[in-house]
Every structure is written in C-alpha cells, then in structure tokens.
Amino acid sequence: MSASLSRAVNVLKEVIDAPIASYFASCVHCGLCAEACLFYTETGEPKYTPIHKLEPLRRVYLQEYTLIGRLLKWVGLSKPLSDAELAQWQPLVYDSCTMCGRCSMVCPVGNDIVYMIRKLREGMAIAGHAPAGVAAATRRTIEIGSPMGVKLSALKAQIGHIEAVTGLPVPLDQEGAEYMVLLSSMEIINFPEYLSAITRIMKQAGKTWTLCSTAFEATNSGIQIGVSDLARVIVLRIVEAAERLKVQTVISPECGHAFTALRWEGPNLIGRPYGFKVKHILEVLDELRAQGLLKTQGFGDKRLTFHDPCQLVRRGGVIEQPRNLMRMISSNFVETADPGKYNWCCGGGGGVSANDDAEAIRLIAFKRKKTQLDAVKPDQLVTACANCRIVLEEGLEHYQMNLPVVGLTEMIADHLVSD
Amino acid sequence: MDAAQLFNWVRGSGLQLAVFIFLLGTVWRLIEIYGLGRKPDLAEPRHVPGASGWHTLWHRSIPIPGMMQRAGLTYIAGYGFHIGLVAVVLLFAPHIRLIRELTGLSWPALPSPFVDLLAVMTLAAMLVVLAERLHQPVKRFLSTFEDWFTWALTFLPVLTGYLAARHLLLPYTLTLSLHILSVELLLVLLPFTKLFHVFTIWPSRWFNGDASGRKGVAV
Missing domain, CATH: 3.40.50 (Rossmann fold)
Known part of the structure; x- marks a missing residue:
C-alpha cells in the first residue's frame, strides 16, 4: 500500500461514525437517490447515482468495521481499496457532486448521503485525488488570504471607490461595532455592488458595522476540497478577528458554502462554540425588515x-x-x-x-x-x-x-x- | 429424514437455532454500528418547530414533490410489498397464535381470505420490484449478488406461506415445513445482509433528520 493510500484509509477510518455505519447498513440499492441528483437526471448515466459515488468509503467501512467484512478481507474475498480506484472515483466525488444535499432529502431509508460525500472527500484529498483547481484555491486562501488571490490593497481600493460614490464611510477595523461584514473574493472582484449595498443599507438601518483587515474573506474552499485542517485555519482567522473587534454578529456574505463553513462547520472545526453570532446577510436583512428598519419603494412590474x-x-x-x-x-x-x-x-x-x-x-x-x-x-x-x-x-x-x-x-x- | 422428521426439526431445534442466531446477530450488529458513536455538534442550533429527527422518522415515508412522477413504480411497488408483508406476518391468525405461544401477547387477526389477498398482492408487488431491478438502468447498475439473494430470501416465505395456507402444489406438512424453513433462513441471514435495514432505517432517518433539523430544515 502506497503512503498516500494508507493515509487515505486512515483518514476514512477516522471519519466513519455511527451515522455512516447506520447509513451503509440501511442502503437497499433502490436507486431513488439518482432521481434527486441533477447529474443523473440530466445525463441518464447510472454511474452518477449518489450512493455509488461513496463506494470507496463503503468498502473501508465494511473491511474495517464489520465482522463479515473483516472475515472476507482476511480470506481474500474482499479486495482492499487501491490508489487507482480513488483516482477513478475523483470525477464522481468532485466533478459530479455539488454537495447540494438533495439526495439526502429523498433517500427512503434516511441516508444522509451528502454528509458521507463530505467525509469521503477528506480521504480523497489527503491521497492527492482532489481537483487541482480547488486545491489551488484553498492554497491561495491560506497563503494570500483569498481563493482568488485578492489582497487587502484591492479591498482598500474598492472601499475608496465606494466611499467616493456613496458619500458614506466604509468602516475598517472598528472595535465594538454590532456587525462584522465578510465578503467573498467574487464580490470584491466581480460584484462590488454588494459592498456598496451593505454601506447604504446599514446607513438607513442606523447600525454600526465594520470590515476587518485581517479577515475580510469568507469563502472556505477547505470544506469543498475536504481538508479540515485548512478549513480550520480559515475559520479561525475570522473567529479571532471577530473576538478581537468584539462584534456581536458576523455577517456571512452572499455565498452559500461560506455560510455552511462558518455557521455550521466552523465551531466543530475549531472545537468550541463562538463568542458571537453568525448570520447570513439575508437573515440580517429580514430581521431589519421585521424591526421596521428597512424600508423599500418603487416596486417594478418585472417578473x-x-x-x-x-x-x-x-x-x-x-x-x-x-x-x-x-x-x-x-x-x-x-x-x-x-x-x-x-x-x-x-x-x-x-x-x-x-x-x-x-x-x-x-x-x-x-x-x-x-x-x-x-x-x-x-x-x-x-x-x-x-x-x-x-x-x-x-x-x-x-x-x-x-x-x-x-x-x-x-x-x-x-x-x-x-x- | 422424512416429511414428519423435517417438520419436527423445523418446528423444534431448527426454530430455536434460527432465533438464537437472529438475536445474537442483531445484538452484535447493533453494537458494531452504534458503538462507533458520533461527535457532538458544537454549532448553535436553530429551533424550528417540526424540524427534527423525530419528524424525519415518519415523514421520510412520504415522497417529496416530483418524486412520484419520476419514480412512481418504485414507490407504489415498495409500499405494496412492505405493507403487505407486515400485514401477512402480523395479522394472520396462525402467526398470532404462534406469537401468543411464545410471548403471551396477542391481538385480533384479519379474516383469512383477506390475508390471502394481501399475500397475492405482496407477491405481485415483489415481482414488480424484481422486474424493475432487472430493467431500470440505475437499479441494475447498483445490484449485486446480495440484492438478488435477499429478494429470494424474502419472497420464499411469502410464497411457501401462501401455498401452505391454500393447500396448493405439495403435501401440506411438506409445504408448511418449507415455509418455516424459509423463515428460519431469513432470520439467520437478516442481521448480516441489507435486510438489516429493518432495524437501521429508524436511527438512519433520525440521524439525518436531526442533523438537518439543527439547521432548521425539516427533511
């Protein structure tokens, strides 16, 4: 067994817990999860069936954690996992799964399939079978601070531009603000409208807020690629900043997985609850609406x-x-x-x-x-x-x-x- | 071994052995699976009424919107075969008598002709399930020896039970012996095959519903 493969098997052994064992024991091969997966419905190819994407993890579970599986492995009737198989599964585990979790909603025996994909990616990544593009994005987040290589200077330039256009201040590193606002690089580079919108909305709502120079990036490709160690570093950067600035709430930007990373995985990655709340921007906006602090006008008749x-x-x-x-x-x-x-x-x-x-x-x-x-x-x-x-x-x-x-x-x- | 000896064995030592292996296997498998435990979730949960493991425990039996259109036959045949199976096992008068002898518990039975009808429905639904597994590309792709084998393991007790109850094909004692034997085989293998989902489906649904419920989403 190669060193990378044995690392993968060790990681997979470590991530297997009672829910995963229960899920594998429950699967009856009904194939309904395929009907919930857009990669199957749009191609009609059975290999895209969600539960099939988990085959490497299932094998490790059987061979390591069941009596029958251990016996079969011992007498040579169950072949051990190979590097070639992990490589073969890469397109199934990464290219054709967006971790959307629709399969987990239809499985009649209740299997949380996307939970298992997330865990399988841990093993795949450590063995070097993660896609190069996502691996590079994760590396840039660790080294530069953002997956797209956006530096603080780029953000500062955007801040200056927004301040000039809106005539409103964009606070940076302001201690004691109610909200700490995070961005995704995509918003800094492609959609500067977002930060401008926040500036105007916070002004109308009369709320204090701030950006942070050491933690402005919310995206976390560590959880996409499946490397918890890196995901933890990225989350910690935000947690330390929020606690240093003593903000009450950190606002996750218009980015789905950034929210999952910070709100749901974060405390588990760093091993403790936070001293502040994490909310998605839409949660905050809806709260402001409910408090009467957000008022809109000019309904269009556009559909x-x-x-x-x-x-x-x-x-x-x-x-x-x-x-x-x-x-x-x-x-x-x-x-x-x-x-x-x-x-x-x-x-x-x-x-x-x-x-x-x-x-x-x-x-x-x-x-x-x-x-x-x-x-x-x-x-x-x-x-x-x-x-x-x-x-x-x-x-x-x-x-x-x-x-x-x-x-x-x-x-x-x-x-x-x-x- | 003649028919009478076979009948005595399946009703005596055979049954005891099968029940023993079934119980031991079930306890072993439950420990093997749930002994692995799970880490506590440190993320602050939402509290949304109806979003919980308990919700998913029963709600997962209902297909989500769109799924009946995409896979109606799987659901209908699946319901037919599971409901039929539970009814003939638990609501047939001779089965209830056996349960009363073993445990002292009993409840009202369905009239025999109705159970006959349910048995035929179960067999028909299982044949549809088999045909679908043979023809539907995803099911065929996923199928292994275990899927075909466990299908037969489940089908045989219903078939032999129906033949025995209706006194069809073979001498009654022999059919009944074969029926009991097929049930014993099912009991012995249940803990070690996918048939174990009889037990694990409930915690699986609960775990899934709990994880999602903490995020405030009822699944």
Whole structure:
C-alpha cells in the first residue's frame, strides 16, 4: 500500500461514525437517490447515482468495521481499496457532486448521503485525488488570504471607490461595532455592488458595522476540497478577528458554502462554540425588515424569480427570509417548481465551479435549471450567492438565454426609501 | 429424514437455532454500528418547530414533490410489498397464535381470505420490484449478488406461506415445513445482509433528520 493510500484509509477510518455505519447498513440499492441528483437526471448515466459515488468509503467501512467484512478481507474475498480506484472515483466525488444535499432529502431509508460525500472527500484529498483547481484555491486562501488571490490593497481600493460614490464611510477595523461584514473574493472582484449595498443599507438601518483587515474573506474552499485542517485555519482567522473587534454578529456574505463553513462547520472545526453570532446577510436583512428598519419603494412590474442557493436554503435553513425580502422589491415574484428546500442546484456548488475538469458536465447539469426557468419565463433572476450567480450567468450564456442575474442584497439597496 | 422428521426439526431445534442466531446477530450488529458513536455538534442550533429527527422518522415515508412522477413504480411497488408483508406476518391468525405461544401477547387477526389477498398482492408487488431491478438502468447498475439473494430470501416465505395456507402444489406438512424453513433462513441471514435495514432505517432517518433539523430544515 502506497503512503498516500494508507493515509487515505486512515483518514476514512477516522471519519466513519455511527451515522455512516447506520447509513451503509440501511442502503437497499433502490436507486431513488439518482432521481434527486441533477447529474443523473440530466445525463441518464447510472454511474452518477449518489450512493455509488461513496463506494470507496463503503468498502473501508465494511473491511474495517464489520465482522463479515473483516472475515472476507482476511480470506481474500474482499479486495482492499487501491490508489487507482480513488483516482477513478475523483470525477464522481468532485466533478459530479455539488454537495447540494438533495439526495439526502429523498433517500427512503434516511441516508444522509451528502454528509458521507463530505467525509469521503477528506480521504480523497489527503491521497492527492482532489481537483487541482480547488486545491489551488484553498492554497491561495491560506497563503494570500483569498481563493482568488485578492489582497487587502484591492479591498482598500474598492472601499475608496465606494466611499467616493456613496458619500458614506466604509468602516475598517472598528472595535465594538454590532456587525462584522465578510465578503467573498467574487464580490470584491466581480460584484462590488454588494459592498456598496451593505454601506447604504446599514446607513438607513442606523447600525454600526465594520470590515476587518485581517479577515475580510469568507469563502472556505477547505470544506469543498475536504481538508479540515485548512478549513480550520480559515475559520479561525475570522473567529479571532471577530473576538478581537468584539462584534456581536458576523455577517456571512452572499455565498452559500461560506455560510455552511462558518455557521455550521466552523465551531466543530475549531472545537468550541463562538463568542458571537453568525448570520447570513439575508437573515440580517429580514430581521431589519421585521424591526421596521428597512424600508423599500418603487416596486417594478418585472417578473422576478429566486434561485435558492443549496447551502443557504436546504443546507442552511434560510428559507423564508429571501421570500420576505423578494416581496419588498417586487409585486410580481414567482416561484419556480421545487422552490425552497426542494430546490435544484445551479450545478456549480461544492467546488465544482472552481474545477476545470468539471466544466463540461456542469453545463450539461445546468439543463435542470434551464428547464425550471423556461417554465416560469422570468424577466430577472435573483439569487443570494455570488458563486451561484457566476455559474447561472455562464449557464444562461451557454444556452443563449437572455436573462439578467442579480444579487438580492443589491436589489434591496437599489429600492431603499431615500432620505 | 422424512416429511414428519423435517417438520419436527423445523418446528423444534431448527426454530430455536434460527432465533438464537437472529438475536445474537442483531445484538452484535447493533453494537458494531452504534458503538462507533458520533461527535457532538458544537454549532448553535436553530429551533424550528417540526424540524427534527423525530419528524424525519415518519415523514421520510412520504415522497417529496416530483418524486412520484419520476419514480412512481418504485414507490407504489415498495409500499405494496412492505405493507403487505407486515400485514401477512402480523395479522394472520396462525402467526398470532404462534406469537401468543411464545410471548403471551396477542391481538385480533384479519379474516383469512383477506390475508390471502394481501399475500397475492405482496407477491405481485415483489415481482414488480424484481422486474424493475432487472430493467431500470440505475437499479441494475447498483445490484449485486446480495440484492438478488435477499429478494429470494424474502419472497420464499411469502410464497411457501401462501401455498401452505391454500393447500396448493405439495403435501401440506411438506409445504408448511418449507415455509418455516424459509423463515428460519431469513432470520439467520437478516442481521448480516441489507435486510438489516429493518432495524437501521429508524436511527438512519433520525440521524439525518436531526442533523438537518439543527439547521432548521425539516427533511
């Protein structure tokens, strides 16, 4: 056994717990999970069946943790895991899984399949079978501070620009502020509207807030690639900053997996609860709405629909908030089929959009979204994840669909009642 | 061994042995699986009514929107075979008599002709399940020896039970012996095959529902 393979097996042995053992013991090979997966529904290829993607993990479970499996391995009837197999599984575990978690919602025996994919990626990554694009993004986050290599100087330039345009201050490193706002690099480079929107909304709501020069980046590709050690470093950077600045709440930006990383995985990665709250920006906006601190005007009659980011909605529990907020900006808000927790992924989550090997299959999987949008025919598509937004824009362009995509936070900011 | 000796063995030592292996195997497997434990979740949970492991325990029996259209046959045949199986096992008068002899517990039985009908429904549903496994690409792709084998292991007790109850095909004592024998085989192998989902389905649903419920999402 090669050193990398034995590391992988050790990591997989370590991540297997009672739920995983229970899930593997429960699977009856009914194949229903395939019908929940956009990579299967759009290709019709059985190899994309979610439970099949877990075969390496299942083998380790059987051979290491069951009496029958150990016996079969001992007499040579069950072949041990090989490096070649892990390599063969890479396209299934990374390229064709966005960790959207829809499979975990349909499995009739109750298997949380995406939970197991997340754990299998730990073993795959340590053995060097993670896609180069996502691995590089993680390395840049550790070394430079952001997956796209965005440095503080770039953020400062954007701050200066926003201050000039809005005439409002953008606070940096302000101790004791109520909110610490995080960004994704995508928002710094591609969608500067987001920070401008926050600046205007916080002004109207009369809230104190700050950015932090040592922790402005929220995205965490460590959890996408499956390297908890690196994911922990990235989370800790934010936790230390928030505790140093003594903020009450850290606001996760319009990015699905950043929210999952910080809100749900973070405390488990660092081994303790936080001394502050973590909320997604839509949660904060909906609270401000409920407190009467957010007032909008100028409803258009444009037909708007909302794309639910998986990590925010099904995997994050922010379901009603975007709907409440959509109704603050539009009198013609329509839902696509399977809204809310039943949503279909854009096809680019879980590191897929940063993975060059996955581009072809991602565009095929996008047909699921296309079908949903074709049925509703909106004038504008609103979402709350910069990654979904880029993936949607690319998919729409690929299929020559003329549909603008916007972020919900900037939509709210554009409809604020002017003083 | 003649028919009478076989009948005595399956009703005596055979049954005892099968029940013993079944109980021992079940306890072993439960310890093997749940002894692994799980780490506590340190993320602050949401508290949303209805989002919990208990919700998923029963709610997972209902397909989510769209799934009936995509895989209706799997659900219908699955329901038919599971409900039929539970009913013929637990609501057939001779089965209840056996349970009363063993445990002292008893409850009202369904009329025999109705149980006959349920048995036929169960057999038909199981044949549909088999046909689907043979023809549907995903099911065939996933299938291993264990899937075909456990299908037969479940089908045989229902088939032989029906034949015995209706006095069809073979002499009654022999059919009944074969019926009991097939049940014993099922009991012995249940803990070590996918049939063990009879037990693990409940904690699996609970774990999944609990993890999602903590995030405020009822699944």
